[in-house]
Amino acid sequence: MTELKKISSSPHVRQEDSTASIMLDVVIALLPASIMGVYNFGISAFLLIVICMASCVASEWAFEYFSKRKITISDFSAVVTGILLALNLPPSLPWWMAVLGSVFAIIVVKQLFGGIGQNFMNPALAARCFLLLSFTMSMTNFTYDAVTTATPLAMLKAGESVDLLRMFMGSTAGTIGETSTAALLIGGAYLLFKRVIDIRIPLSYIGTFGICILIYALASGRGWDWSFVAAHLCGGGLMLGAIFMATDYVTSPITAKGRWIYGVLLGGLTFVLRSPWNSGTAAEGVSYAILCGNLLVPIIERFTAPKCFGKGAVKHE
C-alpha cells in the first residue's frame, strides 16, 4: 500500500489575497499621500514617517517577543499603523513624541486587546488623540515653508478665503498626509480598484458630510457656496479619514448595511464636531468622529446582522 495522502476538510483551494497582501496594498495606496507630504513639508515629514513605521514595527515585535506570542510583524499591519499615524502628525512634531505615539498605538490600543483584529479603536487615530491631549501645543502647531500658518479650515472659520487649488494639491498647512486631496483620492482609487475597501463607507461618509455642509451654507446665508463646501471636503483630514481611517476593517462594521449606516453616522458626527458655526472650537473633527464611530460599531452590528437565506420562507401547498 502506498503512503497515505494529505487530507483536510473542504474547500481545498484558497484565494490568493492574504492579510499581508491587503496591508501591503494599503501601504501602496498611502504612498502618493506620503510622497506629497514629503514634497510639501520636506525632510522632517520624511523622517517622521520613517520613525513612526520603525517604532510601530519595533513595538509590535518587542511586545510579542517578550510575551512569547507569535511574531506578526510580517503581516504589515504595524507598518500601516505607523504610516497612518505619521500622516496624522504635524510635520514639526518632535521625534520622541512620534515614538511615544507609535508605542501607544501598538501596545496599548492594539496588543493589549489581543493584537491584530482585536482592537476596538483605530490604533493610529487613538494615538493621535492621545498625543493631541498630551502635547496640545506641538500637535496643533502647523507650519508651512517653516512659517507657522493657520490650516485652511481655521482660515475658513475666521472668515478668510482659501485657495482651493492649493488645498487640492496639498501645499497648505496641516498634518503630513491630510493636505493633498489629490494624492489621497489616487490612493483611494487604488484601494477601490484592488477591492481592498468598498465604496460604501467613504461615499456615505463624504456624501453625508457634504450634504450637511451644503445645508449649513444655505442656512447661514452663504447660498449655494460650492467653494465653501469644497474647502470643507478637502480640509481637516476628511479625505484621509474617510478613505483610510474609517475603512479600517477591524473598527468598522462587517456587513454592507452596517457600513452605510456607519458612514452616514461619521458624516453627521464630523459635521457636529467640526461645528463650522462656532469659530472658537478646534477645526479638527474627523479623528474624534471616527473614534466615536468605532465605539458604536458593536451596536450598529447588532442591528444590521445579516438575514439568512430563506428565513421565514413559507411552504407551498
Added chain:
Amino acid sequence: MGLLTFKGGIHPYEGKELTMDKPIEVYLPKGDMVYPLSQHIGAPAKPLVKKGDRVLAGQKIAEAGGFVSAHIHATVSGTVKCIEPRLSSGGNKVNSIVVENDGAFESVEFHEMEKPLEEMSREEIIGAIQEAGIVGMGGAGFPTHVKLSPKNVDAIDYIIVNGSECEPYLTSDYRRMLEEPEKVVKGLEIVLQLFPNASGIIAVENNKPKAIQILKEKTSDIPRIRVNTMKTKYPEGAERQLIYANTKRYVNSNMLPADAGCIVHNIDTLVAIYEAVYMGRPLMERIVTVTGDAIVNPQNYKVLLGTGFQELIDAAGGYKGEEPEKIIAGGPMMGKAIISTDIPLVKGSSAILCMQEDEVASCEPSNCIRCGRCVAVCPGRVNPSQLAKLAQKGKLDEFVEQDGMECCECGCCSYVCPAKRHLTQTIAATRKSILASRKK
C-alpha cells in the same frame, strides 16, 4: 433580463479547460470491483450474495435496507471474493462486497420498456427507478424513489435539472449534456410524467453555451420543458440557491425542496432514470472526470461503479513527475480529500482531482481582521466569521440563534478569507455535532 443567479458566491479558478473538450471515453475495469453497501443516505443495503457466488453484470447483489435506502448491483461478471469493510472516499471503512472481475463482462438480460411512457403508471415508473438502485448522483446520494414520492404530488410545480456544474474542474455533466442530451431530456420527461402540474427546467451556467444550445434544440418542441441560462458563479448549483435562481422561491434548512414545490435532479441521475425506465438497466455506470495538474492526460470517463480510483488514474496516464500532494474525490470546493487511491468509485463520485501542491497546507490561520469578505460571499447570508467564533467558544445556543444551521458548507467563506481561517470547517463540524445531538 439579467442572468439567473443568487446573492453572494465566488469565482474560483475553473480548471474546466483541462477536460471540457475531451469526449467521454469508456473505461472497462481490469481489477477487483468493490461495492460499498452504503453509497446513499439512509440504511445500508443488505447483501444477497455470499463468498464464492458467481455474479453477472447487472445482478442485484444487495437489497435496500429500508424505504430510504437503495439496491446495489454488480457491474461486471465474476466471483464474490469476500464481504468485508473497505476504505471509502469518506475516509472510514464501509462494509463492501468485493467481486473478482473475470473480464468477460457477462450480463444479465435487461427488459426494455413494454409500453409507451404515457401509459405507465406512477407505481410502475417509481418501481423501475427503485429497482435500479438510483440515488442522487451529485454527491449527497439521496435515494431517488424517495425524492420522487413527496407528500403532495400535485403541489410540485417545477422539476429542476441541475446542469450548473459550478464546482471547478468538473466536466462530467457538461460532456453528458453535449453527448447524450436525448437521454437527459427523456429522463426529465419521465419525471414530469409523475408530476402532472410540474414544468421542467434545465438550468445551465452561461460558461457552457454549447450545452445550452444543444439542449434548447432538443427541447424546442416540448412545451413543458425550458432551458434556463444562469450566471457562472460558485455555488450556483447548490440546491437552495439553484431553486431561488430559477423560481425565486426560498428553501431553508427546515424545508425540503418539495415544500417549495420543487424537485431538483442531477444530470447523471436523469440519465440513470432514463436507462432504468426505457431499457430496464440498473444504475451501473457514471461519468467521472479524472483531472488536476498532477494528471498526465486529464479525461472524462464512462466508468462502471466499483472500479478502483487507482485504475482510473493509471488510465489517465498516471501522475506527472512526483506523486500528487493531494487527491480529492469530487471538486476542490466540496470534495473529500482521500488518504489512499485504494477506494472504489461509487454512485456519487463525480471526479478524481489530483493536485501537485496542497495549497491549503501552506496557509496558516491568523486572527480575523473583520474584512467582511466572508459575509459578502456567503450564499446562506449568515455571518461566517461570527459563527466560527461562536463555534470555537462552544456557544452552541448562540450558534443556532444566529442561523448557523443554515450553512450549506459550500466553502466560499474559507475560500475568500485573507486570514486563512478554517471557517467552513469549523462551522461544518459544529453543525454536525449539533445535528447528532438532536437525533439522540
